[in-house]
Amino acid sequence: MRFDIVTLFPAIFEGYMTQGLLGKAIQRELVQIHQHDLRDWAPQTTHKPVDDKPFGGGPGMLIQVEPTVNCVEAVEKKADQSARRILLTPQGKRFDQRMAEDFATSGRLMLLCGRYEGFDQRVTDILEPEEVSIGDFVLNGGEVAAMVIVDAVVRLLPGVLGDENSSIDDSFSRGNRLLEFPQYTRPREFRGHAVPDVLTSGDHKAIAAWREQQSLQRTKQRRSDLLRDE
Numbered sequence: 483m484r485f486d487i488v489t490l491f492p493a494i495f496e497g498y499m500t501q502g503l504l505g506k507a508i509q510r511e512l513v514q515i516h517q518h519d520l521r522d523w524a525p526q527t528t529h530k531p532v533d534d535k536p537f538g539g540g541p542g543m544l545i546q547v548e549p550t551v552n553c554v555e556a557v558e559k560k561a562d563q564s565a566r567r568i569l570l571t572p573q574g575k576r577f578d579q580r581m582a583e584d585f586a587t588s589g590r591l592m593l594l595c596g597r598y599e600g601f602d603q604r605v606t607d608i609l610e611p612e613e614v615s616i617g618d619f620v621l622n623g624g625e626v627a628a629m630v631i632v633d634a635v636v637r638l639l640p641g642v643l644g645d646e647n648s649s650i651d652d653s654f655s656r657g658n659r660l661l662e663f664p665q666y667t668r669p670r671e672f673r674g675h676a677v678p679d680v681l682t683s684g685d686h687k688a689i690a691a692w693r694e695q696q697s698l699q700r701t702k703q704r705r706s707d708l709l710r711d712e
């Protein structure tokens with residue numbers, strides 16, 4: 483799978499792409515991530531502006547349509563298949579595990595990271611991206627949202643998680659509507675907090691029943707909305 487990330491701050495992704503699961507997935511060529519600096523598409527002036535004031539007045543600046551559309555079209559021409567275009571924005575459809583599973587079936591995703599007050603509306607009108615939000619809050623830019631999407635999608639790609647770390651039982655995975663149960667490892671007791679006896683009983687049926695009960699209780703307490711019919 484390939485990600486193309488269009489951004490004003492490509493350097494933001496450098497450390498992120500060399501660490502942990504994603505770093506290993508890139509090394510094993512299970513995924514490719516290409517950053518594209520919008521400033522490379524700015525008018526050839528010394529200052530290279532890619533933003534400007536909104537018509538009609540109002541606070542902040544907008545990212546101009548010309549560098550953005552030219553950048554996306556140039557990136558698409560580089561590869562033989564057109565990418566699915568995702569624009570990160572607070573106004574978008576809420577990202578969730580189901581969307582992550584859908585994105586993971588796409589060969590190529592292009593993530594458009596806005597800054598300032600976002601993109602000129604013609605970026606959306608011309609490129610017709612899917613507009614996606616990672617939650618009801620405001621960030622300084624789309625880069626963090628893009629990392630969230632890359633992180634959630636890459637772990638679903640074949641071969642990224644070893645069999646022992648399958649995502650199949652994760653909270654929200656593949657329609658799973660219960661939060662995950664509490665997990666414990668050694669030591670068996672720490673500061674008076676012991677591992678529940680059932681987990682060291684060897685009774686796999688009892689362990690499964692305890693985990694199911696814990697998941698249901700935790701979901702009722704924290705996310706009762708997940709138990710309502712869609």
Ligand SMILES: Oc1ccccc1-c1ccno1
Nearest residue numbers: 570571615616620621623624
């Ligand atoms: O707050 C933002 C600013 C720019 C681009 C995206 C976002 C955002 C907020 C929530 N999901 O995406």
